[in-house]
Amino acid sequence: MSPRKLPSISDAEWVVMKALWERGPLTTNQVVAALADSTHWKPKTIQTLLTRLVRKGALRFEKKGREYVFHPLVSAEDSEHALTRSFLGRFFGGELAPFLSRFVEREKLTPEEIRELKKILDRKKA
Secondary structure: OOOOOOOOOOHHHHHHHHHHHHHOOEEHHHHHHHHHHHHOOOHHHHHHHHHHHHHHOOEEEEEEOOEEEEEEOOOHHHHHHHHHHHHHHHHHOOOHHHHHHHHHHHOOOOHHHHHHHHHHHHHHHO
């Protein structure tokens, strides 16, 4: 992860970033096509979101011929971690254990999910 602060990404911008993380780099038209079924946003809306993400430092673009090709500058993992940290800070005083205990107590977990959680925690002990 780079030492710079990660940009704050809105819910709509997050949708655009997910398309680029999963399939990128993409042209503007490819982003529009990737989001067509799930969002029903007009191309101009998507262009506006791409422009905002470039301004925020989450994306960069290069011009190839008549098209712009967008590349993520932040990883999905770093962005997810920053978002999770922000959530923990707002609702749980930055503490992970109270969140996890409250969440796990209310969720139905499969035996496989329980095993996976145990493995993760065991690795953290080492």
